[in-house]
Amino acid sequence: MKKILSFTDYYWPGYKAGGTIRAFMNQVEYLKDDFEFYIVTSDTDYTESIPYTGINPDCWNVISPNVNVFYVSAANLRIGLFSRLLKEREYDVVYIHLLFGFWFSFLPLVIAKIHRHKRIIIASHGVLGQGALAVKSSRKKNFLALMKLTRFYHGAVFHSVIAHETSDIRAHIGENIKIAEARELPRKVSEAPVRKLKTAGKLTMVTVARISPEKNQLYALEILSQCRNHEIRYDIIGPVNDEAYWNKCKAIIATMPANLTVTYRGSIPSEKILEELQGNDVMLLPTTGENFGHTILESFMAGCPVIISDRTPWRNLESFGTGMDIPLENPDRFKEAIEYFASLDQDAFATYSGNAFSYAKSYIANPEMLAENIHLFNL
Numbered sequence: 001m002k003k004i005l006s007f008t009d010y011y012w013p014g015y016k017a018g019g020t021i022r023a024f025m026n027q028v029e030y031l032k033d034d035f036e037f038y039i040v041t042s043d044t045d046y047t048e049s050i051p052y053t054g055i056n057p058d059c060w061n062v063i064s065p066n067v068n069v070f071y072v073s074a075a076n077l078r079i080g081l082f083s084r085l086l087k088e089r090e091y092d093v094v095y096i097h098l099l100f101g102f103w104f105s106f107l108p109l110v111i112a113k114i115h116r117h118k119r120i121i122i123a124s125h126g127v128l129g130q131g132a133l134a135v136k137s138s139r140k141k142n143f144l145a146l147m148k149l150t151r152f153y154h155g156a157v158f159h160s161v162i163a164h165e166t167s168d169i170r171a172h173i174g175e176n177i178k179i180a181e182a183r184e185l186p187r188k189v190s191e192a193p194v195r196k197l198k199t200a201g202k203l204t205m206v207t208v209a210r211i212s213p214e215k216n217q218l219y220a221l222e223i224l225s226q227c228r229n230h231e232i233r234y235d236i237i238g239p240v241n242d243e244a245y246w247n248k249c250k251a252i253i254a255t256m257p258a259n260l261t262v263t264y265r266g267s268i269p270s271e272k273i274l275e276e277l278q279g280n281d282v283m284l285l286p287t288t289g290e291n292f293g294h295t296i297l298e299s300f301m302a303g304c305p306v307i308i309s310d311r312t313p314w315r316n317l318e319s320f321g322t323g324m325d326i327p328l329e330n331p332d333r334f335k336e337a338i339e340y341f342a343s344l345d346q347d348a349f350a351t352y353s354g355n356a357f358s359y360a361k362s363y364i365a366n367p368e369m370l371a372e373n374i375h376l377f378n379l
Contacts, residue, residue: 001034001035001036001066002034002035002036002092002093002377002378003035003036003038003089003090003091003092003093004035004036004037004038004091004092004093004095004377005038005040005085005086005091005093005094005095006024006037006038006039006040006094006095006096006097007039007040007041007082007094007095007096007097007104007105007108008020008021008024008039008040008041008097008098008104009041009042009046009097009098009101009103009104009105010041010042010045010046011024011025011039011041011069012025012063012069013045013052013054013055013269014041014042014044014045014046014052015045015267015268015269015270016045016046016047016048016210016238016239016267017045017046017210018209018210018238018294018295019125019290019292019293019294019295020097020098020125021270022187022270022294023123023125023184023185023292023294024097024123025270026184026185026186026187026294027184027185027373028067029185029188030185030370030373031373031374031377032064032065032066032067033066034374035066035377036066036068037066037067037068038060038068038070038089038091039067039068039069039070040069040070040072040082040085040104040108041069041070041071041072041104042071042072042103042104043055043057043071043072043073043074044074046210046239047239047240047241051071051073052071055069055071056071057071057072057073057076058070058071058072058073058076070085072103077103079107079111082103082107082108082111083111086108086111086112086115086117087115091117092119092377093119093120093121093377094108094112094117094119094120094121095121095123095159095377096108096109096112096120096121096122096123097122097123097125098123098124098125098127099122099124099127099128099144100127100140100143109122109152109153109156113155119157119379120155120156120157121156121157121158121159121180121376121377122153122156122157122158122159123158123159124158124159124160124165124168124169125291126161126165126289126290126291126292128144128165128168128169128171128172128173129164129165129168129289129290129291130168130288130289131214131287131288131289131311132214132289133172134213134214134288135212135213135214135242144172144173147173148172148173148174151174153173153174153177154174154177155178156177156178157178157179157180157379158173158177158178158179158180159179159180159182159376160179160180160181160182161181161182161183161184161291161292162181162183162291162292162313163181164291165291166179166181180375180376180379181372182369182372182373182375182376183292183368183369183372183373184292184294184369185369185370185373186294186297186298186301186360186363186364187274187294187297187298187301188364193274193278193301193302193303193357194278195278195302195303195304195353196278196279197346198281198344198345198346198349198350199345199346200343200344200345201230201231201342201343202230202231202232202342203230203231203232203233203281203282203338203341203342204232204233204234204235204279204280204281204282205232205233205234205235205280205281205282205283205284205307205338206234206235206236206237206276206277206280206282206283206284207220207234207235207236207237207238207283207284207285208237208238208268208273208276208277208283208295209237209238209285209287209295210238210239210240210241211236211238211239211240211241211242211245211246211249212241212242212245213242213245213288214287214288214289215238215285215287215288216285216286216287216288216309216328217236217245217249218245218248218249218252219286219328219331220234220284220285220286220334221249221252221253221262222252222331223286223331223334223335223338224256224260224262224338225252225255225256225257225260226335227259227260227335227338227339227342228257228259229259229339229342230259230339230342230343231259231342232259232260232261232338232342233260233261233263234260234261234262234263234284235262235263235264235265235280236249236262236263236264236265237265237266237267237268237276238267239266239267273295273298274298274301274302275302277298277299277301277302277304278302278303278304280304281304281305281341281349282304282305282306282307282323282338282341283295283296283299283304283305283306283307283308283323284306284307284308284338285306285307285308285309286307286308286309286326286328286334287308287309287311287312288309288311288328289311289312290311290312290313291313292312292313293308293312293313293314296308296312296314297314297360297363299356300322300356300357300359300360300363301357301360301361301364302356302357303353303354303356303357304353304356305317305322305323305341305352305353305355305356306322306323306324306356307323307324307326307334307337307338307341308323308324308325308326309325309326309327309328310325310326310327310328311328312325320355320359321351321352321355322352322355322356322359323352323356324337
């Protein structure tokens with residue numbers, strides 16, 4: 001059985017980093033019968049300073065068959081440790097997540113190259129997309145320009161999950177870089193969810209994402225503030241990634257009309273997300289860009305239609321009766337979509353809900369996704 005050594009900033013039991021954690025955890029869950037995973041990660045969650053409870057730091061933890069996790073404490077965060085971990089056994093693949101971090105991205109790649117490891121895979125998780133690069137753009141672009149000039153990533157294979165991510169990788173890393181496409185694996189689901197009743201003239205909406213410009217909660221709030229014809233509850237769930245941006249959001253929340261109730265709920269564990277989505281009518285996410293969008297798929301799994309931007313892989317949703325994907329350049333269309341779903345009664349809404357779940361179930365049943373991920377590590 002091949003051994004995969006992976007480096008990632010956050011892993012189970014963490015959940016606040018959102019889709020990156022969920023993508024990798026799903027992948028491990030599907031592939032652990034085919035590969036043996038050794039995962040090196042931080043002993044604290046995203047935005048947290050207190051370590052996880054129930055884990056043993058600075059040693060290997062067997063969390064399930066063929067899944068071993070080394071939780072690095074802040075006190076033991078040293079170059080020598082990472083070098084030792086890379087050399088302590090024969091690994092078939094070094095699998096590195098993201099590009100812009102030092103300890104769990106840049107450093108492992110440097111050490112792997114020094115030791116001339118023959119098989120290195122890098123999962124960029126959409127950080128080379130236009131929306132993601134717009135945040136702290138100068139620093140990121142300068143870094144990428146230097147890496148491209150020095151051919152730093154030469155010899156590594158980039159894991160892309162969709163064609164437009166492949167184009168982004170070639171544009172920012174190099175035309176001749178090696179790329180393997182393998183779609184992200186979803187959470188498993190089997191039974192249709194039990195949903196609450198929908199009342200005409202009322203709407204409950206939720207956004208589950210870290211609070212940052214690329215997730216576009218400010219845009220959502222600006223549109224929502226114009227919706228005055230229905231009773232609407234909107235919950236925002238996720239860690240605050242940008243305090244200045246969140247302060248702008250709070251300023252709009254403070255001026256909402258009486259028919260709107262906006263509540264910030266903080267973060268919730270990933271295993272609670274489906275339950276949360278089942279308790280809402282619509283998931284709202286006018287994101288500036290997603291290479292996958294796990295929350296969108298999980299919303300379908302929960303029988304919860306979505307109102308999202310047209311900058312994700314989930315397109316033409318109206319034709320499937322699962323929601324609406326709308327250009328960000330058309331805020332009036334977002335407003336109309338919110339008011340449309342608010343106006344629906346139970347019978348009309350039940351059709352959307354059933355379509356959403358059927359759409360998710362059909363997507364998950366595709367055996368090609370699993371084959372692509374197995375092939376990724378067998379190249």
